[in-house]
Amino acid sequence: xxxxxxxxxxxxxxxxxxxxxxxxxxxxxxxxxxxxxxxxxxxxxxxxxxxxxxxxxxxxxxxxxxxxxxxxxxxxxxxxxxxxxxxxxxxxxxxxxxxxxxxxxxxxxxxxxxxxxxxxxxxxxxxxxxxxxxxxxxxxxxxxxxxxxxxxxxxxxxxxxxxxxxxxxxxxxxxxxxxxxxxxxxxxxxxxxxxxxxx
Numbered sequence: 249x250x251x252x253x254x255x256x257x258x259x260x261x262x263x264x265x266x267x268x269x270x271x272x273x274x275x276x277x278x279x280x281x282x283x284x285x286x287x288x289x290x291x292x293x294x295x296x297x298x299x300x301x302x303x304x305x306x307x308x309x310x311x312x313x314x315x316x317x318x319x320x321x322x323x324x325x326x327x328x329x330x331x332x333x334x335x336x337x338x339x340x341x342x343x344x345x346x347x348x349x350x351x352x353x354x355x356x357x358x359x360x361x362x363x364x365x366x367x368x369x370x371x372x373x374x375x376x377x378x379x380x381x382x383x384x385x386x387x388x389x390x391x392x393x394x395x396x397x398x399x400x401x402x403x404x405x406x407x408x409x410x411x412x413x414x415x416x417x418x419x420x421x422x423x424x425x426x427x428x429x430x431x432x433x434x435x436x437x438x439x440x441x442x443x444x445x446x447x
Contacts, residue, residue: 264302267292271303271313276368280310280375307380314369315359319347321380328385337440338433340385344405345412345425353413360414377402386440393444400439408432 270292274283285306289296303309311319324347328340348356363369377383382398391397408428411417423431 263292263294263298267294267299267302267309268313271309272369275310275313275372280372280379285309310372310376314363316355324381325384329388333389333441334437335433336385336389337435337437338429340401341405341408341432341436342425342429345408345428348409348413349425356409356413360409374399374402389441391441396444397439401436404432404436404439 267288271283271288274288274291278287283306285299286296288309289299292299299309303312307321308317311317311321324340324343327343328336331339363373378395378398382401383394386394386398386401412421412428416422420428420431
């Protein structure tokens with residue numbers, strides 16, 4: 249059987265799934281920061297415009313490759329950053345919980361176990377969160393120890409997602425989003441802007 253000639257796929261051919269497959273491979277091999285729309289397009293054998301047609305930019309391409317096509321990290325950053333710095337922690341918690349509550353946590357319960365079971369995707373997730381969600385917020389604050397603060401916030405938010413959706417712990421898991429934000433927000437705020445113990 250003669251292997252077909254490599255090259256760009258014919259116009260009009262359904263390329264969404266092949267692009268997603270190429271994106272997963274590219275992100276796994278090169279990491280989130282090093283991968284690009286162009287490198288994914290080359291791997292998929294399509295024009296970069298085709299990738300942008302389906303997914304827009306690298307951020308949305310990555311979330312789609314995780315099964316999170318409707319997640320917009322920039323919208324979470326905007327929601328959290330819109331207001332006084334003193335309320336940033338609570339707004340961030342509220343934005344994240346509101347996002348995952350939209351389908352009663354079904355997406356979290358489906359996606360997070362799949363990501364955790366795949367070593368490649370598991371390694372990519374912190375890169376993505378740092379580059380697109382927590383990193384931009386911490387950089388806006390211009391604080392010391394930004395990488396440490398970012399990882400502390402991530403640990404807190406991971407705990408909220410775990411105990412609200414994956415391993416529900418009452419009464420926390422049944423609290424409304426505003427209450428979760430009021431309870432957890434001050435801790436996130438301290439991680440973002442408060443004094444941290446010396447090393």
